[in-house]
Amino acid sequence: MLRTILLGPPGAGKGTQAVKIVEKYGVPHISTGDIFRENIKNGTELGKKAQEYMNKGELVPDDLVCDLATSRLLQPDCADGFLLDGFPRTVYQAEKLDEFLKEHDSRIDVVLNLAVEKEELITRLTGRRVCKVCGASFHIVSVPPREEGVCDFCGGELVQRPDDNLETVTNRIDVYDSQTKPLVDYYEKAGNIATIDGAADLDTVFGDIVKAIGE
Numbered sequence: 695m696l697r698t699i700l701l702g703p704p705g706a707g708k709g710t711q712a713v714k715i716v717e718k719y720g721v722p723h724i725s726t727g728d729i730f731r732e733n734i735k736n737g738t739e740l741g742k743k744a745q746e747y748m749n750k751g752e753l754v755p756d757d758l759v760c761d762l763a764t765s766r767l768l769q770p771d772c773a774d775g776f777l778l779d780g781f782p783r784t785v786y787q788a789e790k791l792d793e794f795l796k797e798h799d800s801r802i803d804v805v806l807n808l809a810v811e812k813e814e815l816i817t818r819l820t821g822r823r824v825c826k827v828c829g830a831s832f833h834i835v836s837v838p839p840r841e842e843g844v845c846d847f848c849g850g851e852l853v854q855r856p857d858d859n860l861e862t863v864t865n866r867i868d869v870y871d872s873q874t875k876p877l878v879d880y881y882e883k884a885g886n887i888a889t890i891d892g893a894a895d896l897d898t899v900f901g902d903i904v905k906a907i908g909e
């Protein structure tokens with residue numbers, strides 16, 4: 695059983711580490727950002743509502759996100775644990791999540807806090823390119839695809855996320871500092887947070903995550 699939250703600013707590597715955690719521990723990966731992007735792609739009402747906030751780098755309203763996340767957590771594949779990525783993002787969301795878990799006799803085992811400096815976040819995010827088809831993530835300098843603009847894994851087209859331009863990235867980091875960073879204190883008080891140096895190489899970061907979770 696592993697019930698965990700990946701916390702950290704945009705660009706800290708949450709998505710990349712999530713893939714490795716899911717592979718090792720077999721828990722479902724719940725990314726509210728991915729759920730919103732899927733809804734935008736499919737043109738749903740939820741997608742339309744979320745898109746206006748996302749494109750500006752602002753947070754989608756708490757109640758919308760909380761309903762979405764808790765209904766996902768009620769699905770049977772979450773019975774033996776889950777990995778939350780990008781949720782909660784405000785103290786209000788964290789309180790709602792705690793209430794929900796308490797009602798279901800559950801709790802968070804460990805919060806994994808990936809820490810990375812602002813300059814590095816900007817470099818990572820503005821250079822990120824993602825595959826339109828399979829979602830794989832590349833970076834124009836540090837993880838370039840074999841052929842420019844083409845996914846190594848499925849041959850799909852690589853594009854920049856609409857919220858990865860410099861202006862939106864800067865806003866997303868500011869929003870993180872003002873609204874999400876207070877969660878570090880929140881979980882420190884709860885006593886179940888592990889802070890990990892997210893600037894190290896991928897395998898070192900993952901090694902530290904495994905140490906924090908336990909084999």
Ligand code: AMP
Nearest residue numbers: 726727747748752753754759780781783
């Ligand atoms: P992410 O893929 O986690 O970087 O999320 C992309 C965008 O989706 C964010 O910049 C927000 O606009 C929105 N979003 C995702 N998760 C949340 C959340 N927990 N609360 C509010 N907005 C969210």
